[in-house]
Amino acid sequence: MxxxxxxxxxxxxxxxxxxxxxxxxxxxxxxxxxxxxxxxxxxxxxxxxxxxxxxxxxxxxxxxxxxxxxxxxxxxxxxxxxxxxxxxxxxxxxxxxxxxxxxxxxxxxxxxxxxxxxxxxxxxxxxxxxxxxxxxxxxxxxxxxxxxxxxxEGRFDHVIDHKSELQEVLQVHGDVDIDYQLIAETGGENDRVFEVELIADGKKLSRGKGTSKKLAEQNAANKALQQIKSKK
Amino acid sequence: MxxxxxxxxxxxxxxxxxxxxxxxxxxxxxxxxxxxxxxxxxxxxxxxxxxxxxxxxxxxxxxxxxxxxxxxxxxxxxxxxxxxxxxxxxxxxxxxxxxxxxxxxxxxxxxxxxxxxxxxxxxxxxxxxxxxxxxxxxxxxxxxxxxxxxxxEGRFDHVIDHKSELQEVLQVHGDVDIDYQLIAETGGENDRVFEVELIADGKKLSRGKGTSKKLAEQNAANKALQQIKSKK
Known part of the structure; x- marks a missing residue:
């Protein structure tokens, strides 16, 4: 043993x-x-x-x-x-x-x-x-x-594309206008953090942060997806 | 539906x-x-x-x-x-x-x-x-x-080798002498059927038939395995 x-x-x-x-x-x-x-x-x-x-x-x-x-x-x-x-x-x-x-x-x-x-x-x-x-x-x-x-924790995010997934979920019943707006950029040159706001058909759905705009957008999309799923 | x-x-x-x-x-x-x-x-x-x-x-x-x-x-x-x-x-x-x-x-x-x-x-x-x-x-x-x-039905027999498997099962507790003896050969040249008897340490365990000696031996080994498993 x-x-x-x-x-x-x-x-x-x-x-x-x-x-x-x-x-x-x-x-x-x-x-x-x-x-x-x-x-x-x-x-x-x-x-x-x-x-x-x-x-x-x-x-x-x-x-x-x-x-x-x-x-x-x-x-x-x-x-x-x-x-x-x-x-x-x-x-x-x-x-x-x-x-x-x-x-x-x-x-x-x-x-x-x-x-x-x-x-x-x-x-x-x-x-x-x-x-x-x-x-x-x-x-x-x-x-x-x-x-x-x-x-x-995002370990498999290179495989999942949250933005595409959100698009699929939101557009099940027809076209939806999805927009990611940069609302903040903080930190110095080497530790910059971006924050974006996700807006779907004019409605603010979520915010996401990340060390690049792309990552911030993925995080915002992921948050929106979690919210949608928790309501189902 | x-x-x-x-x-x-x-x-x-x-x-x-x-x-x-x-x-x-x-x-x-x-x-x-x-x-x-x-x-x-x-x-x-x-x-x-x-x-x-x-x-x-x-x-x-x-x-x-x-x-x-x-x-x-x-x-x-x-x-x-x-x-x-x-x-x-x-x-x-x-x-x-x-x-x-x-x-x-x-x-x-x-x-x-x-x-x-x-x-x-x-x-x-x-x-x-x-x-x-x-x-x-x-x-x-x-x-x-x-x-x-x-x-x-033997559909996957090409993957399983019953003879080797029987050997593994019988020899778990030490060497066993396994012998396959041809006991009958019937049918004509094009529909020959072989029958073998499987003998382990002098004890007759099973018989098997097949269109070749090799197949007959595999079938005999498979039968012996089924018998052993049904006793467990």
Whole structure:
């Protein structure tokens, strides 16, 4: 049993595994199993296979429901940005999962512990283990803490274009005149902040700030979208 | 409402949709929506996005549980064979889904109705709609009828190697001597049938027939695996 991992999960996520073997399996690489024969150890790969699909459905359903007007192409690009190796690897590190992986000596020496592909695998295998141990709701709760806030923090904004999305939402029932007006420009040459106001058919909808006019506009559009959704 | 589709689903799968709009959406291509503006129609693509992930998790979890000894590599190959375009397109046709797709005239004339990529999309969008309407259990019930029996019918045997799998299962606790003995060869030159007997550590486990010795051995191994699993 990887005690420190269990403490970490309890403290940071209030997650308590019923089946400790499952959690051990999720954090054990084949190289470690090979170095400890006759201990009946299992390595993470089968659980990772399952975890991959669990993350796909949880992320897909969340995006589908959160963005009811978003066309499939954008949903697919957004999902791909969220479930890709680099993202999962970052999430794994945020959760301190890198500390608890059981590796063989050769793998350890070769720096596997910080390898993006391994960290991504472990994020998936942990999710798979959580799913097997406690079902889908527990996975959703975990992902609500670890993945979904990144959407609001703008981590995937390069994939989502809030301005286009707002246009689609507002123009469902016909043309709407959408205007972004610069209302303030503060800070010095190197820390300039722009603030814009979003006006749709003459009505002020929202304001947004950013280090460029483009970012300020995206933020204003995103705020307007949140307001519209909260009213639905 | 696509009435004939609803009748077909009720008769063949005992499936009754609560939200008829959802089912319509799942069977409507963008080309049809474009030809019928101002009817507030939606096309299948968003639901297909969701259905794709639903099928992934349902198939993954089934394989994970059905083959508890199967290594990840083989699970992944098997899943890929099951969830790929050609397979989904065949399943869609088996379910008569091709009959009910709502297409624009141009698409119809270009033969889209029999296009593998469209049929695959519709299989996914139907699954997505079923999931939204009735939840995961209903999807599992559907897939139990449409996809999983294909495993037993040997449709994916080119991906699964039953002989290797049996070896893995039998040798979990140490070496086992597995032998396949040809016990009969019947039929003429062009319809030859081979029958083999599978013997593990001197004990007769099963028999298998096939149009080649190799196929007969695979079938015998598969039978032995089924017997072992049914005892677990």
């Amino acid at each position: 990887i005690k420190a991992l269990e403490d970490d999960l309890a403290q940071n996520f209030n997650i308590h595994f019923n089946n400790h073997d499952l959690l051990d399996e999720a954090f054990t690489q084949a190289s470690y199993v090979n170095e400890h024969p006759n201990q009946g150890l299992k390595f993470y790969e089968r659980i990772e296979f399952l975890g991959d699909a669990v993350l796909q459905i949880v992320v897909s359903e969340y995006l589908f429901k959160r963005y009811p007007e978003m066309p499939q192409g954008k949903l697919t690009r957004l999902r791909a940005a969220m479930v890709k190796e680099d993202s999962f690897s970052d999430f794994a590190k945020e959760c301190h999962f890198d500390r608890y992986i059981r590796l063989g000596k050769g793998e350890e020496l070769s720096g596997a512990r910080q390898r993006s592909s391994l960290l991504c695998d472990i994020f998936e295998s942990f999710t798979g283990a959580l799913y097997l141990d406690q079902g889908r709701d527990a996975v959703e709760e975990f992902v609500q803490k670890v993945i979904f806030p990144k959407l609001d | 696509i009435k004939a589709l609803e009748d077909d689903l009720a008769q063949n799968f005992n499936i009754h949709f609560n939200n008829h709009d959802l089912l319509d959406e799942a069977f409507t291509q963008a080309s049809y929506v474009n030809e019928h503006p101002n009817q507030g129609l939606k096309f299948y693509e968003r639901i297909e996005f969701l259905g794709d992930a639903v099928l992934q998790i349902v198939v993954s979890e089934y394989l994970f549980k059905r083959y508890p000894e199967m290594p990840q590599g083989k699970l992944t190959r098997l899943r890929a064979a099951m969830v790929k375009e050609d397979s989904f397109s065949d399943f869609a046709k088996e379910c008569h889904f091709d009959r009910y797709i709502r297409l624009g005239k141009g698409e119809e004339l270009s033969g889209a109705r029999q296009r593998s990529s469209l049929l695959c999309d519709i299989f996914e969008s139907f699954t997505g709609a079923l999931y939204l309407d009735q939840g995961r259990d209903a999807v599992e019930e559907f897939v139990q009828k449409v996809i999983f029996p294909k495993l037993d």
